[in-house]
Amino acid sequence: MTPPETLAESRQNFPEAARELLADSQIRKNVRHATDVIQAKRNKVVAELPDWQDLREAGSAIRAHALEHLDHYLAQFEANCTRAGGQVHWARDAAEANSIILGLIQKHEAKEVIKVKTMTSEEIKLNAHLEAHGVRPIETDLAELIVQLGHDKPSHFVAPALHKNRQEVREIFQREMKLPELGETPEDLCAAARTYLREKYLRIKVAVSGANFLVAETGSVCLVESEGNGRMCLTLPDVLISIVGIEKVIPRFQDLEVFLQTLPRSATGERMNPYNSIWTGVHEGDGPREFHLVLLDNGRSPILADKEARQTLKCIRCAACLNVCPVYHQTGGHAYRSVYAGPIGAILTPQLHDMKDGRSLPYASSLCGACYEVCPVKINIPEVLIHLRGKIVEEEQKTLGGKLGLWNIGMQAAAFLFADASRFSAAQHLGQMGQKVFVSKSGFIEALPLMLSGWTQTRDLAALPKQTFRDWWAAREEREEKAR
Amino acid sequence: MGVSLRVSLFITCYNDTLFPGTGKAVVRVLERLGHSIEFRPEQTCCGQMHWNTGYLREAVPIIRHFVEVFRDAETIVIPSSSCVSMMRDHYLKAAEMVGDAKLAADVAALLPRVWEFSEFLAKKLGVEDVGATYAHRVTYHTSCHSQRSLHLNDIPLRLLRKVRGLQLVPIENPQECCGFGGTFSIKNADVSSAMLADKVRCVLNTGAEVCTAVDNSCLMHLFGSMHRQRTFTRTVHIAEILASTAEAEPWDERFPVDLPVSVGGTR
Amino acid sequence: MTDGSRAAILASIQGALGAAADEAAIAAEYDSLPRAYKRIGTLDGPALLELFTDRLLEYDAGVYRADTEGIGAKVGEILKARGVNRIAIPDDLPAEWLPAAFDFVKASRFTEMQLDKVDGVLSACTVAIAETGSIVLQNAPAQGKRSLSLVPDYQLCLVFAAQVVETVPEGFARLEATKNLPMTFFSGPSATADIEMTRIKGVHGPRFLDVLLVV
Numbered sequence: 013m014t015p016p017e018t019l020a021e022s023r024q025n026f027p028e029a030a031r032e033l034l035a036d037s038q039i040r041k042n043v044r045h046a047t048d049v050i051q052a053k054r055n056k057v058v059a060e061l062p063d064w065q066d067l068r069e070a071g072s073a074i075r076a077h078a079l080e081h082l083d084h085y086l087a088q089f090e091a092n093c094t095r096a097g098g099q100v101h102w103a104r105d106a107a108e109a110n111s112i113i114l115g116l117i118q119k120h121e122a123k124e125v126i127k128v129k130t131m132t133s134e135e136i137k138l139n140a141h142l143e144a145h146g147v148r149p150i151e152t153d154l155a156e157l158i159v160q161l162g163h164d165k166p167s168h169f170v171a172p173a174l175h176k177n178r179q180e181v182r183e184i185f186q187r188e189m190k191l192p193e194l195g196e197t198p199e200d201l202c203a204a205a206r207t208y209l210r211e212k213y214l215r216i217k218v219a220v221s222g223a224n225f226l227v228a229e230t231g232s233v234c235l236v237e238s239e240g241n242g243r244m245c246l247t248l249p250d251v252l253i254s255i256v257g258i259e260k261v262i263p264r265f266q267d268l269e270v271f272l273q274t275l276p277r278s279a280t281g282e283r284m285n286p287y288n289s290i291w292t293g294v295h296e297g298d299g300p301r302e303f304h305l306v307l308l309d310n311g312r313s314p315i316l317a318d319k320e321a322r323q324t325l326k327c328i329r330c331a332a333c334l335n336v337c338p339v340y341h342q343t344g345g346h347a348y349r350s351v352y353a354g355p356i357g358a359i360l361t362p363q364l365h366d367m368k369d370g371r372s373l374p375y376a377s378s379l380c381g382a383c384y385e386v387c388p389v390k391i392n393i394p395e396v397l398i399h400l401r402g403k404i405v406e407e408e409q410k411t412l413g414g415k416l417g418l419w420n421i422g423m424q425a426a427a428f429l430f431a432d433a434s435r436f437s438a439a440q441h442l443g444q445m446g447q448k449v450f451v452s453k454s455g456f457i458e459a460l461p462l463m464l465s466g467w468t469q470t471r472d473l474a475a476l477p478k479q480t481f482r483d484w485w486a487a488r489e490e491r492e493e494k495a496r
Numbered sequence: 497m498g499v500s501l502r503v504s505l506f507i508t509c510y511n512d513t514l515f516p517g518t519g520k521a522v523v524r525v526l527e528r529l530g531h532s533i534e535f536r537p538e539q540t541c542c543g544q545m546h547w548n549t550g551y552l553r554e555a556v557p558i559i560r561h562f563v564e565v566f567r568d569a570e571t572i573v574i575p576s577s578s579c580v581s582m583m584r585d586h587y588l589k590a591a592e593m594v595g596d597a598k599l600a601a602d603v604a605a606l607l608p609r610v611w612e613f614s615e616f617l618a619k620k621l622g623v624e625d626v627g628a629t630y631a632h633r634v635t636y637h638t639s640c641h642s643q644r645s646l647h648l649n650d651i652p653l654r655l656l657r658k659v660r661g662l663q664l665v666p667i668e669n670p671q672e673c674c675g676f677g678g679t680f681s682i683k684n685a686d687v688s689s690a691m692l693a694d695k696v697r698c699v700l701n702t703g704a705e706v707c708t709a710v711d712n713s714c715l716m717h718l719f720g721s722m723h724r725q726r727t728f729t730r731t732v733h734i735a736e737i738l739a740s741t742a743e744a745e746p747w748d749e750r751f752p753v754d755l756p757v758s759v760g761g762t763r
Numbered sequence: 764m765t766d767g768s769r770a771a772i773l774a775s776i777q778g779a780l781g782a783a784a785d786e787a788a789i790a791a792e793y794d795s796l797p798r799a800y801k802r803i804g805t806l807d808g809p810a811l812l813e814l815f816t817d818r819l820l821e822y823d824a825g826v827y828r829a830d831t832e833g834i835g836a837k838v839g840e841i842l843k844a845r846g847v848n849r850i851a852i853p854d855d856l857p858a859e860w861l862p863a864a865f866d867f868v869k870a871s872r873f874t875e876m877q878l879d880k881v882d883g884v885l886s887a888c889t890v891a892i893a894e895t896g897s898i899v900l901q902n903a904p905a906q907g908k909r910s911l912s913l914v915p916d917y918q919l920c921l922v923f924a925a926q927v928v929e930t931v932p933e934g935f936a937r938l939e940a941t942k943n944l945p946m947t948f949f950s951g952p953s954a955t956a957d958i959e960m961t962r963i964k965g966v967h968g969p970r971f972l973d974v975l976l977v978v
Contacts, residue, residue: 027687030686030687066799070797073797074796080780081780081783081792083777086776087773102765102772104768154966202963202966238954238955238966239953239966240969241967243968246909248875248910248913265939266936266939268935269932273931283818283896284931287968289945290945290947291945292945298908309772315779316779317780338672339687341691342687342691343687375680376684377677378678378688378691379680380644382644382672398586401550402551423546424554426545431558433538433539440512440513443513467681467682467685469685470692470724471717471720481516481519482507484520485519
């Protein structure tokens with residue numbers, strides 16, 4: 013069964029979705045294994061570079077600079093790409109992007125298209141749109157193929173099928189590729205994929221891809237991959253359509269020297285991934301004779317207006333933050349019910365929806381800061397999380413329901429108490445008395461009321477000590493005073 | 497270092513209410529090292545709970561209050577790395593948010609005088625051996641703020657290694673969060689509990705009787721689960737270990753465990 | 764076409780960013796971005812080639828050496844060791860590099876479908892990066908179009924010692940002059956780790972890679 017698209021669609025908030033996913037031991041085991049492996053590899057290759065922090069600093073500065081002048085660099089990219097024979101299209105939202113892409117495919121009368129993995133196409137739900145209009149999209153990235161044939165959703169944007177183990181993959185391939193005798197080793201499974209896809213590469217005339225970087229200076233596009241399916245889709249067909257978020261532009265060709273060091277090491281823990289393709293427009297006798305680039309906004313440009321949150325768009329989609337996140341480690345990606353999961357998903361998803369969906373996502377974090385530590389472009393995710401929480405609270409307080417909600421009342425009350433020490437002290441004494449009804453014979457509280465019950469579900473709470481520190485100090489001062 | 501300092505203690509709202517023993521221990525250690533303590537009774541909270549939960553505007557008066565109370569304190573010591581990180585990472589930002597240049601200036605003037613307890617000992621006083629004795633098997637939990645925000649690195653471990661009789665056992669996966677995260681532990685109780693379960697397993701695997709840290713928030717979280725499971729491992733803040741001597745171990749009425757009663761001193 | 768959308772998106776961006784800087788200011792800001800990372804290598808010739816070789820061996824690529832006069836003979840030796848015979852080559856590959864007794868066919872004579880049927884491909888490269896074990900091919904003399912080094916199952920690449928640099932930034936400096944050409948960076952044979960994080964080699968690109976270092 014296909015998992016729901018968004019938290020809104022599943023009528024859940026993150027805590028509820030997480031609770032559901034926590035019950036799935038198979039997914040949890042697969043997620044743990046995968047993230048542990050990638051993390052270990054990442055740490056090893058990062059430790060090799062004495063200038064890693066300098067690379068992060070440069071990467072962060074280049075991305076921030078590009079975003080600050082995004083209109084300038086997009087226009088420059090468009091001019092150069094067009095000059096080299098490419099055709100640039102602009103799509104305000106998902107509907108427009110889908111319409112443009114479908115239109116191009118229909119113009120070439122193609123009934124099938126081969127696809128390179130791109131989260132952007134998942135974001136706009138391109139496959140569903142194509143299928144609804146009689147075009148069959150064929151995923152060529154192994155993980156995306158697994159997800160597609162399994163009628164599933166990606167759970168991690170570098171390794172979309174990491175929630176599946178080999179037995180599950182084998183069952184999917186046996187069924188969908190009609191290979192009842194299929195072996196179970198990863199080698200068997202990859203060989204099956206290779207054969208299944210090779211004839212498609214050589215036959216199908218239209219390909220759809222995403223891209224990792226757009227280079228403004230030259231109008232070039234850069235695709236980072238491992239399997240070679242990207243190269244197949246980029247060079248063999250007649251027509252190539254690439255759908256890319258507007259935030260992916262970088263100023264110059266030279267800037268790739270930073271990102272092609274930090275991206276592979278962060279994403280897959282390699283010094284360099286197997287294949288990087290860089291192409292500019294069309295080239296006579298080499299690759300597609302027609303190249304279309306669809307620039308997608310879909311909620312990105314408004315994020316630029318928020319100076320605190322703008323850094324969200326620096327993301328180069330390495331997924332290092334997912335791999336290191338202790339929350340993601342427990343739930344996997346589906347709990348976020350979004351194409352973009354994990355720490356970056358927690359800040360990007362709600363913003364792409366103008367804070368109208370995914371409002372529980374900024375709270376899906378203990379603010380441990382591990383994500384910020386590994387981000388190759390230094391996105392201060394904890395800071396953005398707090399900033400978004402601020403926006404959510406502010407909005408809630410504008411409604412009567414929000415104002416009268418338990419959290420708001422509790423927080424307002426606490427703020428009132430913290431404003432004055434005598435009030436605070438009185439509240440402490442009240443607590444010492446009032447807790448008696450909750451304290452068991454052993455001196456511990458095992459069940460708390462209302463929303464505090466979340467704590468005592470799995471944890472005890474020691475009863476408040478008979479005397480606060482300040483009272484002890486006051487008593488000590490008094491004693492010392494008397495002694496003088 | 498020789499010079500006797502007058503140290504202003506910021507106990508923190510939760511230590512004041514739930515872990516007064518930690519405050520007493522800080523007093524004991526610093527007095528033993530020849531310094532004097534003052535406690536400003538007007539103090540309340542650092543504002544972190546409100547700030548981190550998104551009640552940014554509500555946090556500002558709490559921040560102002562802290563700055564006001566400690567404005568002229570020479571040295572402020574805080575037995576909580578999360579509160580110190582709130583100040584270092586967010587106080588200036590809060591002042592900027594409300595466009596208060598004076599508050600920003602006051603914060604900038606105050607921050608250099610603020611110390612987390614263990615970094616105060618090691619960096620400001622240049623002391624690692626504080627004359628402590630604590631003959632127990634102990635493991636150290638690295639709280640996220642202490643490492644990623646304050647960069648304490650191995651300061652707490654160096655302090656623990658100088659404690660007589662203490663057997664220090666390393667813990668697996670120290671970099672992974674225990675799952676407390678303040679209100680996260682309630683808003684996302686299930687995930688928090690799952691993270692806690694992993695962390696508790698690592699603690700129990702060390703075979704230590706005591707798990708220590710520079711933050712009672714994490715320790716409260718850890719002990720919440722360990723007590724529910726009736727394990728034999730306790731949590732003790734590092735200050736209480738450092739306050740411990742051959743004559744008296746930290747006493748705490750909370751624990752239904754037989755501990756040597758404190759001899760002499762104040763109680 | 765999408766002119767209305769173009770205007771709308773750019774307006775949205777400009778509205779969000781506020782006042783726009785002029786080109787000179789943008790360029791100045793770009794030039795002052797921090798670049799404290801390592802940009803020049805420190806290894807000398809032999810050490811450099813050794814590092815490059817180590818990286819290639821880690822990828823399970825075969826690594827051979829020859830001097831300029833011995834290229835043809837060495838190529839023959841390598842192809843024989845691989846048990847391959849029919850090799851596609853870029854049209855302008857120097858004849859001296861081609862040993863007799865093998866079937867070399869010029870790429871221009873082939874459709875992609877036919878390329879699928881050859882045993883392998885032989886070409887030169889533009890630059891190689893030792894630190895990452897990467898080789899860059901462009902649509903340039905003796906390198907051919909991109910599909911040439913993609914479709915066949917086996918790839919033999921000639922790398923001249925002078926083409927090897929240590930760091931990625933140095934690699935990009937070498938590419939600066941021809942940055943508009945379509946190019947591919949290879950770092951080992953194609954691979955995936957999508958099934959239980961087990962790294963499997965050779966999914967779609969060439970599964971077998973040999974490098975002949977010409978010193």
